[in-house]
Amino acid sequence: MEIENLISFKEAKACPIQFVLAVNDTLNVISGKWKLPIIGSLLFEKRRFTDIQRNIPKITPRMLSKELKDLEMNGMVKRTVYDTTPITVEYELTESAKLLGDVLDKMLEWGLQHREATIAKN
């Protein structure tokens, strides 16, 4: 996380190691069993804790709490506490996280083509 790690697209593409590191940055932000469902749940609207929990049936509060903290630390999610009774806490994607949508689109597209390509070979 040091400044020296700041590299440009060109530099990263030219050097395989920098390339892998930079792509890994993205990968880390969405890896794990629950990050994608959580991001998916927040893609179109803000939500509260219990709200997300209901939206992702099998997640435990422990995991949801942990992953939300993780996402917050990585600049993916903004957490806002409202002093109501009972307390309400709202989670929403940051602007940067919303841009991830484009990447996910590409992943979706490739995933579908790859499935067709590999099934075709059987």
Next chain:
Amino acid sequence: MEIENLISFKEAKACPIQFVLAVNDTLNVISGKWKLPIIGSLLFEKRRFTDIQRNIPKITPRMLSKELKDLEMNGMVKRTVYDTTPITVEYELTESAKLLGDVLDKMLEWGLQHREATIAKN
């Protein structure tokens, strides 16, 4: 891996669950500590086992072997055995795997912008 899982891009984008499933397909193919380095190592040329090992200094043969099998099973890598002495085994990316390059480009691009965006907020 059943036919019923075959869905279109439009269907997948419309339905959050299908969306997450299809993106996960892509994610699974590149997740784990060593898949990206291995794919990176094979992006521009075919390589042999020991060759890849030298290219990725800290990988153990156990991990390399396991991940290569995994990648082969997922239609990412083609393995060819040559009956020389000693035996040579060549690994190369499939056509479908090479297309993943575009996705990785997007991930690289987003990773760099995200890093700048989150550093800017400190």
Next chain:
DNA sequence: ATTATCGCTATACAAAAGTATAGTAGTATA
């Protein structure tokens, strides 16, 4: 008084992923 809701945390455990280290079979070179 009991139950429910909100947003979690604590503890203990199981499963998955990765590491360390050694060794294999076959051939070939010093």
Next chain:
DNA sequence: TATACTACTATACTTTTGTATAGCGATAAT
């Protein structure tokens, strides 16, 4: 005869990741 190369496999272990289950403190409704 000893060592090295190729392409791995075997065994045992540690670390990371995820699960299961229970409970907390504040408030409010029944």
